Amino acid sequence: VSEFPSPAAIQAWARLLRASQRSLEIVEERLKARNLPPLVWYDVLHELAQSGEEGLRPYELESRMLLKQYHLSRLLARMDRAGAVERVRHARDRRGQVVRITSRGRELRRRMWAVYGPAIVRLVQAPLVEGEPEALARLLRKLIDGTPVARDTRRARR
C-alpha cells in the first residue's frame, strides 16, 4: 500500500467533506431563518435532556460531544445567559459543577427539532432508497472506529 491515497479514497474523502459541509450549512441556515440558535446547542440540550434531573458534568459533555474544555465553557455561558441551561456547584467535588436543562431549554430543543428533523429527512432519508441509510451508516462506522481518538497534544506543545 502506498503512502498516498488511491483515487477512490480521495473521491470518498472529498465527498465526505462536501456532503457534511453542505448539509450542515443548510441546517444552520434553516435554524437561523427561524431565529433559533446553532446546531451545537441542540446536541447539548439533547444530552442534557437524556441525563434527566441529575444533569451532567461539563467534562462528561466534553467527551460525548468531542468539544474542547474552553469551547464548552464559553458555550455553556451563552446557553446559561439565554436561560436554556442552569449550572450549579457540585455538592461533593467543589472544583466542578453540574449542568441541567431548564424548562426553557426543553422548549427550545422542541422548537429546534421541528426544523432539524425535517432537514435530516430531506438531506439523508429522501435521497436514499431502502437499505441505503443502513449501508451508509455501516461504512461511516468503519471510518469512525478505524480512527483512534485524537491524541492529547498538550504534552507535545509544552
Next chain:
Amino acid sequence: VSEFPSPAAIQAWARLLRASQRSLEIVEERLKARNLPPLVWYDVLHELAQSGEEGLRPYELESRMLLKQYHLSRLLARMDRAGAVERVRHARDRRGQVVRITSRGRELRRRMWAVYGPAIVRLVQAPLVEGEPEALARLLRKLIDGTPVARDTRRARR
C-alpha cells in the same frame, strides 16, 4: 413518509457528522504540528495550481469551494501576505482581479500534501476493504446530488 426521520436516517446523519468532524480535526492537528496552515489553504492552492498561468477569479474560487465572498476575501488576503498567492487587477473587467499561485505557494502545497495524503490513507483507505471506498463515494454522491445548492438568502434578509 413521516416529516421526522427514521432511526436509520438519524444514525447515518450522526455518523456523517462525527466521521467528518473527527477526520478534519485529525488532519488539522497534523498540519498544525508541522507549522503548516489550515486545510482550506490546500484547497485554494489546489484549485489555483490546476488553473495554471491564467489563475482564477475570486468568484470562481467561491463557487468551486462553496465559500462566501467575504470569507474568501479575507482568506486570500492572508495567503497573499504569506506569499502563497498573488492578486492582480483584471485587465478587462476592472472591478475584479485574478488570483494566481506563486512558486512559494506550489512549494507550500507540496509540503501540505506530504501530510494530507497519508492522513487520507489512514482515515479513509485503511479502515475500508476493496470496493468500499467506491460504495461510500456512491452513497455520499446521492446525498450531495439530492441536496439542492443552498438558496441565496439575501433577498429574504432585505
Next chain:
DNA sequence: CAAGATTGAACGTTCAATCTTG
C-alpha cells in the same frame, strides 16, 4: 501536582454596509 473549569488576548468568521466599475 492533577483535575475541573475559566479567561485575556489573538485570531478567524459573519453580518451588514460600503466601495468601484460595468
Next chain:
DNA sequence: CAAGATTGAACGTTCAATCTTG
C-alpha cells in the same frame, strides 16, 4: 441598479495562562 470585492464591528474560537479544589 448589478456584479465583484472589501471592510468595520460584533461575535465565536483558540491558545496559553490562570484559578480553585482534590
